[in-house]
Amino acid sequence: MKVKLPQWAVLVIALVVGILIQVAIQLELLNAYLALILTYMCIMIVSSLGLSIIYGFTGQFSLGHAAFMGLGAYAGAVFTHYVGSGDGVVAPWAFLLALIVGGVFAALVGYLAGLPILRLSSDYLGIATLGLGIIVRVTLENSDKIIPITAGARGMTGIDAPPLIFLWAFAILLLAVIVARNLRFSSVGRACFSIREDETAANLMGIDVVRYKTIAFVLGCFYAGVAGVLYAHTYVFLHPMSFDFLKSFDPLLIVVLGGLGSLSGTVLAGAGWVAVLEGLRMLLSGDLARFLEWRYVIYPVVLIIMMLLRPQGIFGTREFAFLTPREVEAPEPALADGVVTDGAHS
Numbered sequence: 632m633k634v635k636l637p638q639w640a641v642l643v644i645a646l647v648v649g650i651l652i653q654v655a656i657q658l659e660l661l662n663a664y665l666a667l668i669l670t671y672m673c674i675m676i677v678s679s680l681g682l683s684i685i686y687g688f689t690g691q692f693s694l695g696h697a698a699f700m701g702l703g704a705y706a707g708a709v710f711t712h713y714v715g716s717g718d719g720v721v722a723p724w725a726f727l728l729a730l731i732v733g734g735v736f737a738a739l740v741g742y743l744a745g746l747p748i749l750r751l752s753s754d755y756l757g758i759a760t761l762g763l764g765i766i767v768r769v770t771l772e773n774s775d776k777i778i779p780i781t782a783g784a785r786g787m788t789g790i791d792a793p794p795l796i797f798l799w800a801f802a803i804l805l806l807a808v809i810v811a812r813n814l815r816f817s818s819v820g821r822a823c824f825s826i827r828e829d830e831t832a833a834n835l836m837g838i839d840v841v842r843y844k845t846i847a848f849v850l851g852c853f854y855a856g857v858a859g860v861l862y863a864h865t866y867v868f869l870h871p872m873s874f875d876f877l878k879s880f881d882p883l884l885i886v887v888l889g890g891l892g893s894l895s896g897t898v899l900a901g902a903g904w905v906a907v908l909e910g911l912r913m914l915l916s917g918d919l920a921r922f923l924e925w926r927y928v929i930y931p932v933v934l935i936i937m938m939l940l941r942p943q944g945i946f947g948t949r950e951f952a953f954l955t956p957r958e959v960e961a962p963e964p965a966l967a968d969g970v971v972t973d974g975a976h977s
Contacts, residue, residue, distance in 0.1 A: 636953060638953055641953040642805065642809075645805055646802075646805065649797075649798060649801035649802065649805075650798065652669065652797065652801070653795055653797050653798040653801075656797055657795075666797055667865070668905065668906075668909050669797055670796055670797045670800045670861075670865050671862075671865065671905060672901065672902050672905040672906070673797070673800035673801050673803070673804045673861070674800055674858050674861045674862050674865065675858075675881065675882070675885070675901050675904070675905050676804055676807075676885075676897065676898055676901035676902065677800075677803060677804055677807045677854055677857060677858040677861070678696065678700055678854065678855050678858035678859075678881075678882050679881075679882040679885040679886055679889075679897050679900075679901045680807050680808065680811050680854055680894065680897055680898075681696065681699075681807075681850070681851040681852065681853070681854025681855045681858070681882070682696045682851060682855075682882040682883060682885075682886050683811070683851075683886045683889075683891075683892070683893075683894065683897045684811060684814065684823075684847050684850055684851040684854065685847055685848055685851035685852075686883070686886055686891065687827075687886050687890075687891040687892040687893070687897070688814075688815070688820060688823040688824060688827060688847050688892055689823045689824075689826050689827050689843065689844050689847040689848075690826065690827035690828075690830075690891075691749070691752075691756055691844060691847065691848060692753065692754070692756055692757040692760075693756070693757065693760040693848075693851075693879070693883075694757050694758075694760045694761040694764060694876060694879050694883070695760035695761060695762075695763045695764030695767070695876065695879060696760075696764075696851070696855055696879045696882050696883070697764060697855075697874045697875065697876065697877075697878035697879040697881075697882075698763060698764035698766075698767035698768065698874060698876070698879070699737040699740065699741055699767075699851075699852040699855035699856055699859070700737070700855040700856065700858050700859040700862065700874055700878075701767060701768070701771055701859060701869075701871065701873070701874030702733075702736055702737045702740055702767060702856060702859065703733035703734060703736060703737040703855060703856025703857060703858065703859030703860050704733065704859030704860060704862050704863040704869055704873075704874070705771060705774070705781060705787070705859075705863070705869060706729075706732055706733045706736040706737070706856070706859075706860075707729040707730065707732060707733035707856075707859065707860030707863055707864070708729075708781075708787060708790045708860075708863040708864070708869055709778060709780065709781065710725075710728065710729045710732045710733070711725055711726065711729045711790070711791060711864070712780055712789070712790070714728070714729075715728070715729075716791045717791075719791050719792075720791055720792070720793065720794060721791045721792060721793040721864065722793075723793055723794070726793040726799070726864065729860050729864075730803070730857050730860050730861075732860075733856045733857060733859055733860035733863075734853040734854070734856040734857040734860070735853070735856070736856060737852045737853060737855055737856025737857075737859065738849045738850070738852045738853040738856060740852070741848055741849050741851070741852030741853075742845065742848075742849045742852075744763055745844075745845050745848045745849065746845075748760065748763070749841060749844050749845055749848055750841060752830065761876055764874075764875075764876040764879060765876060767874070768871050768872070768874060768875055768876070769871075771783075771871035771874070772784040772871045781869075783871075784870075784871060786868060786869060786870035786871075787868065787869040787870075788867075788868055789867075790863055790864060790867040790868065790869065791864070791867070792864050792865065792867055793864060796861075796864060796865055799861065800861050800865070803857060803861065807854060807857075808894060808898065808954075811894050812894055812950075812954050814850070815892075815894060815950075816955070816956050819843065819846065822838050822843045823843050823844075823846075823847050824892065825838060826838065826840055826843055826844065827891075827892070859874075881904070882901075884904065884933070884934065885897060885900045885901045885904050886900075887934065887937065887944060888900040888904070888933070888937060888944055888945060889901070889944055889945055889946055890943060890944030890945055890946035890947045890948060890949070891943070891944060891948070892948045893944065893945075893946035893947060893948055893949060893950060894950060894954060895946050895949070895950045895951045895954060896944055896945050896946030896947075896949075899945065899946075900944075900945060907929070908929075911929075
């Protein structure tokens with residue numbers, strides 16, 4: 632007999648695992664490098680979940696996702712520079728506010744930018760978001776003219792980190808999965824998927840295409856902004872080139888590999904992709920260090936192989952059992968005594 636754990640039990644188990652990992656980090660059972668990689672893994676998955684909502688749910692091809700991550704990172708770092716920082720540590724309440732500020736700022740810019748560009752589709756939308764990403768990078772490089780502490784093209788330093796940063800990232804990852812899962816199986820999510828499958832048909836059926844595309848785009852930008860705040864307070868250094876348009880290919884590749892619209896695939900592909908890149912970094916060390924940049928050749932090779940062998944991605948549109956809602960059984964019809972289901976009397 633197949634046993635399915637209730638969703639609350641899966642959530643409790645995940646929280647316990649995250650707490651145990653944080654305890655191992657505090658006791659130095661895991662070194663600082665592995666702790667950093669695990670934290671970055673959570674950050675990359677959160678960012679990729681945002682792009683999954685944009686591209687996987689509604690089919691909006693975006694090449695500027697890293698730009699919104701950068702906006703959130705700088706907004707959160709500037710906020711904690713003035714609020715809640717002291718002795719090299721950010722107060723937990725201030726970091727929580729910074730997460731909100733970074734996410735909302737990225738979402739607001741996404742909304743304003745989306746008003747004109749979301750009426751585009753296909754390659755035209757991709758080109759528009761690519762241009763938006765370049766605009767954001769150039770703006771960040773010259774941001775010190777308005778906000779001196781960002782240091783512009785020199786890179787922002789002096790960012791304090793909150794305590795238990797991995798646990799923060801892990802908890803936010805769980806929350807991001809829950810929100811995306813609820814959206815996935817809601818009426819809004821079904822409308823988004825219908826737009827992805829056939830925008831013209833969805834429009835003819837009365838679905839407000841622009842409205843739902845805007846909702847998905849803004850929420851995806853919010854995810855990217857939150858991931859950016861986590862990134863800023865994990866690495867405690869920001870540079871505009873860290874959010875160049877080339878960085879947008881990381882979450883794009885993760886979403887495509889995992890399967891468009893599959894949250895389970897995005898989580899697994901995100902964890903696997905970070906593990907592969909960092910594993911190659913460790914292997915290509917010493918005398919092999921000159922081949923380090925060749926690991927980025929994996930990008931096109933993996934995409935080509937995936938498009939040839941499994942174009943729908945690893946998971947397609949499937950989800951883990953604990954992420955899917957329980958099927959609601961239809962109630963039996965209430966029949967009067969002596970009446971059978973075909974309407975005949977006994």
